[in-house]
Amino acid sequence: MYQGIAFRTAWLVAGNTADAEEAAQDGFVKAYRALWRFRAGAPFKPWLLRIVTNEARNRRRAAGRRDALTLRASGEVVSGDAAPSPETALLDATRRDELLAAVNRLEEHHRLAIACRYFLELSEEETAAALGCRRGTVKSRLARALERLRADLGETA
Amino acid sequence: MIERRLHELSAHVELPAERDLAPAVRGRIGSRRPRPGGLAIALALVVLAVAVALAVPPARSEIRHWLGLGTARVEFVDRLPDVQTRRPLEIGRKTSLREARERVPYDVLTSSLLGAPREVHLLGDQVGFVYGKHKLLVLQSRGTYFQKDVGPETSVEHVQLNGREALWISGGRHYFAYVERNHQVRPAPLYLVGSALIWTRGDLTLRLEGELSRAEALRVARSFG
Numbered sequence: 001m002y003q004g005i006a007f008r009t010a011w012l013v014a015g016n017t018a019d020a021e022e023a024a025q026d027g028f029v030k031a032y033r034a035l036w037r038f039r040a041g042a043p044f045k046p047w048l049l050r051i052v053t054n055e056a057r058n059r060r061r062a063a064g065r066r067d068a069l070t071l072r073a074s075g076e077v078v079s080g081d082a083a084p085s086p087e088t089a090l091l092d093a094t095r096r097d098e099l100l101a102a103v104n105r106l107e108e109h110h111r112l113a114i115a116c117r118y119f120l121e122l123s124e125e126e127t128a129a130a131l132g133c134r135r136g137t138v139k140s141r142l143a144r145a146l147e148r149l150r151a152d153l154g155e156t157a
Numbered sequence: 158m159i160e161r162r163l164h165e166l167s168a169h170v171e172l173p174a175e176r177d178l179a180p181a182v183r184g185r186i187g188s189r190r191p192r193p194g195g196l197a198i199a200l201a202l203v204v205l206a207v208a209v210a211l212a213v214p215p216a217r218s219e220i221r222h223w224l225g226l227g228t229a230r231v232e233f234v235d236r237l238p239d240v241q242t243r244r245p246l247e248i249g250r251k252t253s254l255r256e257a258r259e260r261v262p263y264d265v266l267t268s269s270l271l272g273a274p275r276e277v278h279l280l281g282d283q284v285g286f287v288y289g290k291h292k293l294l295v296l297q298s299r300g301t302y303f304q305k306d307v308g309p310e311t312s313v314e315h316v317q318l319n320g321r322e323a324l325w326i327s328g329g330r331h332y333f334a335y336v337e338r339n340h341q342v343r344p345a346p347l348y349l350v351g352s353a354l355i356w357t358r359g360d361l362t363l364r365l366e367g368e369l370s371r372a373e374a375l376r377v378a379r380s381f382g
Binding site: 003004006007008011017020021024025028029032071072073074095096099100103114115118119120121146149150153155156 | 158165
């Protein structure tokens with residue numbers, strides 16, 4: 001059920017798929033062994049994500065990697081809407097590339113907050129668990145990141 | 158505006174393809190718990206995780222939330238299924254303590270307080286002790302998974318026992334069932350239980366069921382050293 005989101009969140013934090021896969025495996029095994037500590041009534045997903053991303057952070061730290069993950073556009077055509085004209089499609093793609101480049105220019109802790117919240121669609125609580133910080137910190141990082149993106153792209157709030 | 162653009166962008170960001178982690182996790186958990194039935198259930202509980210509710214009797218209402226301790230799963234439900242108490246209890250065939258010790262792959266714990274049990278039962282790797290005339294049951298296992306459903310009138314408390322967390326279930330009857338290898342709740346045996354204490358010792362999960370106070374139950378549990 002949570003395999004996909006756990007792996008992808010670990011990928012954001014660890015920076016590569018091999019470490020993310022190992023971190024997710026380690027996280028699930030640790031979660032299983034710590035299941036008795038899981039509090040009744042507490043949401044399961046943030047608890048699991050916290051364990052998995054701790055593993056991902058540890059792997060990245062152990063490997064001494066400082067370079068952050070660069071997000072890329074998939075190039076896939078998203079179905080659902082009527083096919084846009086070539087001009088519109090080109091304009092949309094250009095605007096997306098500009099935005100993604102601006103996201104990649106953010107400091108890493110801001111970029112991770114944006115990626116968790118908007119690209120993985122985690123809640124603030126889940127984002128806080130994934131990034132190992134408080135929910136208030138997530139709020140302030142998101143606000144600051146959005147502010148910087150607006151400034152970078154010349155948008156107003 | 159920027160938020161809307163980010164939401165739109167999310168459909169175009171390259172994310173890694175999902176991986177099937179289950180075989181690897183199964184192997185890892187299996188290195189600690191060699192019993193195949195236990196492995197399957199462990200994987201069901203962890204990898205497939207909580208949002209996938211185990212199949213339940215139709216009379217039971219929606220699961221509100223759950224918690225796990227050792228091989229136990231306690232689910233909080235709005236209403237318990239309509240079941241009758243069964244006698245005799247289905248806790249496996251009657252055996253001797255000596256035979257039970259020979260048959261299970263762990264050191265069977267006994268009570269220094271209660272003395273020899275009146276009956277010893279064996280069900281898979283679960284050893285059950287009956288003290289008095291169905292007044293007190295103590296069951297221990299390493300790979301037998303079970304679940305308890307508790308309704309709104311029943312309270313579940315986290316208590317400390319030998320420095321580890323235990324669960325004290327009291328205040329109303331609750332429903333008990335074993336969980337099968339295919340992750341399904343076994344439709345029988347079903348029975349309703351009074352108070353219960355669930356705790357772990359090493360890699361064993363123990364449960365005590367009977368009409369005891371919390372203090373009495375904890376005292377009995379501590380005597381299984």
